[in-house]
Amino acid sequence: MINTLKTNIAGRQMKVESGRVGMLSDCAIFMNYGDTVILVNVNASEKPRAGIDFFPLSVEYEERLYAVGKIPGGFIKREGRPSEKAILNGRAIDRPIRPLFPKGYRNDVQVVCTVVSVDQDNAPDILAMNAASMALYLSSIPFTDPVGTVSVGLIDGNFVVNPTAKERELSSMSLTVCATKERVMMIEAGGDEIPEETMIEAIKFGFNECQKLVAFQEEARAKFGKEKIIPELHKVDEQIENDVRAFAYDMLKEAMYTTSKGDRNLLVDEIKEKINVEFGEKYEDRMADVGEVVYNLQKEIVRHMLLVDKRRPDGRGFDEIRPISCETSLLPRTHGTGLFTRGLTQVMTVATLGALGEVQILDGLGEEETKRYMHHYNFPAYSVGEVKPLRGPGRREIGHGALAERALEPLIPSEEDFPYTIRLVSEVLSSNGSTSQASVCGSTLALLDAGVPIKRPAAGIAMGLITNEDLTSEEVLTDIQGIEDFFGDMDFKVAGTEKGITSIQVDTKIKGLSEYCIRTSIENARKARLFILDKIKECIPEPRTELSAFAPRMYVIQVNPDKIRDIIGPGGKVIKKIIADTGVKIDTNDDGKVVIMSNDSDSANAALKTIKEIVKEVEVGEIYLGKVTKIATFGAFVEIMPGKEGLVHISKLDTARVNKVEDIVSVGDEILVKVTEIDGQGRVNLSRKDAIKDSEENKPEQE
Incomplete structure (x- = not known):
């Protein structure tokens, strides 16, 4: 039996359908929002897993490129390792639902969200978060508190629910709010220096909009939800x-x-x-x-x-920040470095500047195809004094890198103002709480040290929360350390500038956050951020005026867009020769911008000169020094500019009669020629005879 329920969210239809697919899953649904469709399958093991002390929940977010009519790139032509975006979306789905399962539940639970159709106006990640909650709530699995999720934009001072692709371009904020009927479960935000009060109001707005989605899930469960099993909950023997x-x-x-x-x-x-x-x-x-x-x-x-005792493990006040130190220019050969230390947390970030052609190519479901600014985060075992094999980046490292990237992205100069690809790598050297926000601070130092003209310095801080069992008493902590994170109830990360917030990420281990907790965390985070920004400014008040001696220099020339093909040449022959001859890197854009990158000014100037010669228009009446490239019975072909040839007819090779072309010139000879005509097809006719006559006429008279 196929069960269907529809509702209207932000002027667009949302539909859930169960009973059509996935007959052997505990619950399998299609959930549509516009033309975006998510297939969700949820299952749980029959028995608890023995010998573990945690809840074994796994959430997978699977992207299928057929959802946007693409065939995967590369040799294999099928989806492989999840994209960074898919990993981040899987984490985002996991975080709000995990605390809502019964305490002591040890059955394996798997949630698989497969994106099978996407229209860019309806973000698949937001729909997947709602669909995951819907499927769990409809299933027999003991998940009894549905979660609604909305995206909130800010356009001309007005909040917008689930903004379309065009609205997202206009929005100065990207906020995701997940909430149950009573409390906020998760917050993810990025913004262009959003004032604290505006962010608080946006979260309230998002919470209220989430209630429509919670009600939709409750209605669906009432109509076609399964009976919930009574779980076998783990409890330690009283003895x-x-x-x-x-x-x-x-x-x-x-x-x-x-x-x-x-x-x-x-x-x-x-x-x-x-x-x-x-x-x-x-x-x-x-x-x-x-x-x-x-x-x-x-x-x-x-x-x-x-x-009760109103005391923190290290003796600090609840709003007190650990000792901070900032350093730059640690590594002599890198383009920029920053070392940020806060208590026993220490992060070193290294900035590297590259050519625009070194952007990251994205092969996913989003509209963006390249990324010019990248932030990567490494968390080795030695940072916590442990011995473990070194592996590639896991979900946590990817998540923390993306969070720091989002915090700094609004501050990165445009390609027009700073035509470089920028890569930041944060190395966690010591960890005792909030290394992701320390990496924001270390990255700010590295960018300033590298001479990147960011709008303003940024800093980040993590707020914590301690509550009692019934959530009637709570204390918000500034700058949480490891023990407070491990035994606490919240990790509320806020980054931004002196002007406003650029990113927020909130995780909670309890059944949601109160309005008081959210407001206090955001307000106290601002005080802490301003304190840290003062420390950063004491170390390096503004971007360095000179790039590192080892950083490549950019030389930009704007040419007629029609000339780009002449610079590239057939099969890339011309541009490859320039690069081989000079050792520079060259990027060309369809809009006519040519960027030359080199550490050596002489090489860059040589390439620049060659390109100027290529794009220079050939003018009738001008005399050029050209090179003979080919000989025919009727004349000689002469290259007068890189990639530009003309014909000197045999009758125009000399002032006297010429019987054979080879009697006058050979391939490789350099000769003066005059442009006599450019015909309707763009072919250039040259004359050596006219060039000789002009030279003789212009000779100074001898006394």
């Missing part, structure tokens, strides 16, 4: 909990109240070893439960410390 608490609570409390992170970690490791010795035999097969009790005790102690 184990009592034994471990009696043995370890006082020791753990003393350790957790130790201010120094290093000393605290050593004490906790010693206590865990004592616990293993004490209970290793008694609870040999239940040590995972013992470990869970230890974690819960640590969490309980930290929360009591913050909520």
Whole structure:
């Protein structure tokens, strides 16, 4: 039986359909918004997974290029590793739904969102977030709090729900809000220095719009949802909990109240070893439960410390930032470096400037095909003092890199003002909380050090939250460190300039954030950001006026767009020769802009001179020094400019009669010729005879 329900969101129809496809999945739906369609399949294992202390949820966001009528590039011609955008979308779907499953639920759950049709006016990522919640809510899986998701734009001071492609171009803000009926579950935002109060109002607006989607899901469930199973929830044996608490609570409390992170970690490791010795035999097969009790005790102690004792683990005030230091120009051969240290968190960012031809090519479902500014983030195991194999970037590294990229993107100069491709790489050297926001600060230092004329410096900070069980008491923390993130309820990252916000990312472990928490976090983040920006300005107040000696120099020339094909030449022959002869890099645009890049000014000037000669118009009556390239019985072909040839007819080779062309010139000879005609087909006729006559007439008379 096919079940269908429709609603109207932002003037466009949204439809959910179940029962047509995926008969063996717990729930499979098509969800449409305009012509964008997401196929979602959700399934859960019948039994909990044994021996684990976490909820094994996996969310996959699968892009199919047929959704936009594309065939994948490359040799294999099929989709491979998920794109960066797909990985980010999978993370975004995961974050708001994960806290809404029952505590102690250990069954494997998989959510697969497959994008099967896209129209650019209706973003597939926003639809997928709603579709994932809808499928879980309709299924028998114990997910009972539906989540609505909307995108909010800001155009001419007005908020717009789910802006179309054209509206997104006009919008100064891109905000995603996910919410249940009661609270906000997730916030993602990027903006052109949005004032704090405007952002707060936009989040409220988004929350209210989410209620329509929650109601839509509730209506669908009432009509054709499955009966929910009663889950088998993991609970630690009461005897184990009592034994471990009696043995370890006082020791753990003393350790957790130790201010120094290093000393605290050593004490906790010693206590865990004592616990293993004490209970290793008694609870040999239940040590995972013992470990869970230890974690819960640590969490309980930290929360009591913050909520009741009003004290942070390192002794700071709730709105106090750890000591900060900023440095630049660390690495002599790079184009720009910044080292940002905040407490035990330290990030070094390196900036590299490249040719416009080095942009990143994007092969995805979006409208953008290239990316000129890139930010990459690396988090090696040594940053937390661990020994692990080095791997490629995971979902977390990709997510943090994208967050820092979004924070700085509105500040990057346009291609017209700064014709470089820019790559930033943030290396996390030490981690104790909020390395993503430290990478925003380190990247600002690196950009300024590289001489990139950004609009204004940016900085970022992470806010935290501690609540009690019923969410009636809460404390917002500025600049959270690792222990507060690990045992806390929220990671609220805000980046921006002295003028406003450029990015927000909010994760929560509880069933949503209050309006008070959101407002306090944004307002306190601004105070912290301004403090950090003062430290950055003390180190480097503005972009360096000179690029690094090792950075390539740009030389830009604007030519007639019709001349671009002459610069490139047949099969790229002309431009390849210029590059081979001079060693420069050359980028050409269809609008007539030619960019030459080289570390050597002489090489750049040589290439520039050649290009100017190519685009220079041949003029009738002008005399040129040309090179003979080919000989025929009727005359000689002479190159008078790179890529431009003309014919000297045998009758025009000399002032006297010429019987044979080879008697006067050979291939490779350089001769003076005069342009006598350019015919209707653009062919150039030359005369050596006229050039000789003109030279003789212009000779100075001898006394």
